[in-house]
Amino acid sequence: MDSTIDKIIAKMPKSLSGKEFTYCPGCHHGIVHRLIAEVIDELGIAGKTLMVAPVGCSVFAYEFFDLDGTVAPHGRAPAVATGMKRAMPDRIVFTYQGDGDLASIGTAEIVHAANRGENITTIFINNAVYGMTGGQMAPTTLLGQKTTTTPYGRSAKANGYPIRMSEMLATLEGSAYVERVMVTTPQNVIKAKRAIKKAFEVQIKNLGFSMVEVLSTCPTNWGLTPIEAMKWLEEKMTKQYPLGIYVDRTKEAE
Amino acid sequence: MKMLFKGSEAIAEAAIRAGCRLYFGYPITPQSELTEYMSRRLPEVDGTFLQAESEVATVNMMYGASCTGKRVMTSTSSPGFSLMMEGVSYMAGAELPAVFVNVVRGGPGLGDIQPAQSDYFQATKGGGHGDYRMIVLAPHTIQESVDLMNLAFDLADKYRMLVTILADGMLGQMMEPVEFPEMRDPNGVPKKDWALTGASDHEPRKVTSFNIDPYGLEEMNLRYQATYKKVVENEIRYEEVNTKDADIIIAAYGTMARIVKTTIHLAEKEGIKVGLFRPITLWPFPYKQINKLADTVENVLTVEMSYGQMLEDVKLGVNGKAKTPFYGRSGGVVPTPTEVLEAVKKVMVGDLNG
Numbered sequence: 001m002d003s004t005i006d007k008i009i010a011k012m013p014k015s016l017s018g019k020e021f022t023y024c025p026g027c028h029h030g031i032v033h034r035l036i037a038e039v040i041d042e043l044g045i046a047g048k049t050l051m052v053a054p055v056g057c058s059v060f061a062y063e064f065f066d067l068d069g070t071v072a073p074h075g076r077a078p079a080v081a082t083g084m085k086r087a088m089p090d091r092i093v094f095t096y097q098g099d100g101d102l103a104s105i106g107t108a109e110i111v112h113a114a115n116r117g118e119n120i121t122t123i124f125i126n127n128a129v130y131g132m133t134g135g136q137m138a139p140t141t142l143l144g145q146k147t148t149t150t151p152y153g154r155s156a157k158a159n160g161y162p163i164r165m166s167e168m169l170a171t172l173e174g175s176a177y178v179e180r181v182m183v184t185t186p187q188n189v190i191k192a193k194r195a196i197k198k199a200f201e202v203q204i205k206n207l208g209f210s211m212v213e214v215l216s217t218c219p220t221n222w223g224l225t226p227i228e229a230m231k232w233l234e235e236k237m238t239k240q241y242p243l244g245i246y247v248d249r250t251k252e253a254e
Numbered sequence: 255m256k257m258l259f260k261g262s263e264a265i266a267e268a269a270i271r272a273g274c275r276l277y278f279g280y281p282i283t284p285q286s287e288l289t290e291y292m293s294r295r296l297p298e299v300d301g302t303f304l305q306a307e308s309e310v311a312t313v314n315m316m317y318g319a320s321c322t323g324k325r326v327m328t329s330t331s332s333p334g335f336s337l338m339m340e341g342v343s344y345m346a347g348a349e350l351p352a353v354f355v356n357v358v359r360g361g362p363g364l365g366d367i368q369p370a371q372s373d374y375f376q377a378t379k380g381g382g383h384g385d386y387r388m389i390v391l392a393p394h395t396i397q398e399s400v401d402l403m404n405l406a407f408d409l410a411d412k413y414r415m416l417v418t419i420l421a422d423g424m425l426g427q428m429m430e431p432v433e434f435p436e437m438r439d440p441n442g443v444p445k446k447d448w449a450l451t452g453a454s455d456h457e458p459r460k461v462t463s464f465n466i467d468p469y470g471l472e473e474m475n476l477r478y479q480a481t482y483k484k485v486v487e488n489e490i491r492y493e494e495v496n497t498k499d500a501d502i503i504i505a506a507y508g509t510m511a512r513i514v515k516t517t518i519h520l521a522e523k524e525g526i527k528v529g530l531f532r533p534i535t536l537w538p539f540p541y542k543q544i545n546k547l548a549d550t551v552e553n554v555l556t557v558e559m560s561y562g563q564m565l566e567d568v569k570l571g572v573n574g575k576a577k578t579p580f581y582g583r584s585g586g587v588v589p590t591p592t593e594v595l596e597a598v599k600k601v602m603v604g605d606l607n608g
Contacts, residue, residue, distance in 0.1 A: 017458070046453065046454075047452050047453055047454025047455075048452035048454060049452060050321070050322075050450050050452065052318070059464065060466075062460055062462065063460070065458075066453070066458050067453055067458055068450035068451065068452055068453050068458055068459045068460075069450065069458070069459075069460055069461075070317075070318075070321055070348065070450065070460065070461045070462055071462045071463075071464050072314060072317070072318075072344075073314060073317075073340050073341060073344050076310070076311070076314035076317075076340075076341070079306070079310075079311040079312075079314035079315050079317075079318065080314045080315070080317050080318035080321075081318060082304070082311075082315050082318060083276075083278065083314065083315035083316060083317060083318025083319035083320070083321070083326070084318040084319065084321055084322055084450070085318075086276065086302045086304060086315070086318075086319060087276055087302070087318070087319040087321075087322040087324045087326070088322050088324075088451065088452075091322075091451070091452055108307055108308060108310070108311065109307070109310075109311055109314070111307075112306075112307035112311065
């Protein structure tokens with residue numbers, strides 16, 4: 001078959017299992033899964049990579065990757081990954097976590113894993129809402145944003161403020177690389193992939209904790225079409241959560 | 255060669271001898287000496303010690319480490335063990351072997367830091383959610399703690415189960431001469447064909463307690479139950495002391511059983527023959543064995559440092575064949591041998607009924 005094709009421009013990454021994704025139309029999980037798989041393929045680390053999936057919409061993520069993997073209890077993925085990495089320091093270990101998982105129930109675990117400079121990589125999907133349980137308020141929900149548990153909109157007085165995890169984790173000396181990206185356009189997808197690749201490279205070089213926060217859509221729970229959701233993300237979410245590299249200690253660590 | 259060792263440190267050394275090179279833990283009284291010993295000793299044998307940010311993180315680090323197929327343990331005390339229950343349930347569901355040492359202290363709540371046996375229910379009936387079991391071993395001397403530690407790791411690996419050593423502050427703090435087994439090679443433990451080590455030489459493996467399909471989850475549960483059945487058939491351990499022709503049998507475990515051994519001598523001087531039935535495995539509980547003993551006496555007196563937790567298993571075992579009176583103190587108060595003798599006398603004259 002290859003003889004009839006001059007050049008393969010796109011194909012399914014080897015590190016994806018080929019199982020059909022369970023995500024809603026317009027959700028960004030699928031794009032990010034693909035980028036991670038492409039990076040793992042390009043770095044040639046599939047045979048030594050261990051994946052820790054979270055609790056949330058991406059609870060099945062360990063099934064979507066052709067890697068050894070497990071599912072952590074809600075929020076505990078950084079602790080599970082720590083145990084794996086300490087037991088097998090020459091393996092590549094990454095967690096994949098949503099905002100409820102990482103920024104609410106799992107704040108202690110992510111903060112301390114980062115602070116220890118735990119040599120793991122975290123891919124953090126921030127869509128400002130609890131998806132799996134049906135659209136409740138997340139710690140990242142914007143002020144005024146309506147969810148099923150903030151039917152009148154999130155108020156600072158009652159619910160506090162949208163938490164900025166990348167900014168917070170960047171203050172910790174154990175964090176070697178923290179960047180926030182989004183995948184709304186082809187250009188942004190390329191940038192996001194570059195960030196993910198960098199994060200894995202940081203781990204390969206034993207430089208410490210690395211995290212890429214990906215601002216993502218949840219058209220189903222936001223009550224928007226996929227196109228409207230992208231627009232909302234770009235207009236509203238990036239104001240609260242500006243894109244960029246929040247810390248890069250790789251030069252001093254190297 | 256025998257060495258004088260503190261209980262908690264002896265347990266730690268025994269774990270290292272058993273081939274454990276991974277310890278995750280969080281300081282809590284009355285077992286911090288175990289944690290400290292590990293922080294000092296593990297680096298000497300190329301092991302890994304990590305002080306976690308909480309017991310919740312501890313048990314999840316164990317989860318991750320156990321996924322790789324290596325021997326892993328922690329030690330804690332009652333409030334800490336409560337915090338670990340989430341991870342315990344997940345590990346049981348994912349069939350991940352690991353060893354816990356719970357040096358029980360007075361409760362509930364913050365309680366105190368003195369010895370107690372009031373976490374029997376939590377250990378043997380499941381403190382976490384779901385239909386799971388864990389093997390519970392109850393030593394009553396430091397030498398036995400050392401011996402059971404070796405067994406604990408072997409049972410955990412053999413059955414892919416969690417094993418808890420249920421001790422108490424008394425056992426943790428006292429010193430006794432002990433003999434340690436030979437150092438076992440950590441690489442000599444059987445390779446696990448399910449471990450997550452990177453899918454370079456095997457098809458990608460998944461270790462999880464998760465299955466969204468109820469029939470699939472039922473199948474997983476049936477597999478757990480089949481394992482538990484094998485453990486019940488093969489792993490029950492207990493000790494009988496002085497039970498032949500006894501006037502009364504006392505059922506007790508751990509530190510309490512040790513105290514009862516002194517009561518036996520005190521009672522002998524007063525012409526009362528007291529027998530001791532001491533379960534070593536609290537789960538699986540030796541129901542059949544205590545049932546057989548109940549044929550020989552009028553009373554099986556349960557004595558605990560709680561208000562009657564193992565008592566429920568004793569009653570199930572005795573199954574009405576004998577009376578099942580109870581004596582216990584809790585909250586960190588340890589009954590003396592004389593106090594237990596008084597209880598025995600009361601039972602004999604019908605003042606303490608069950």
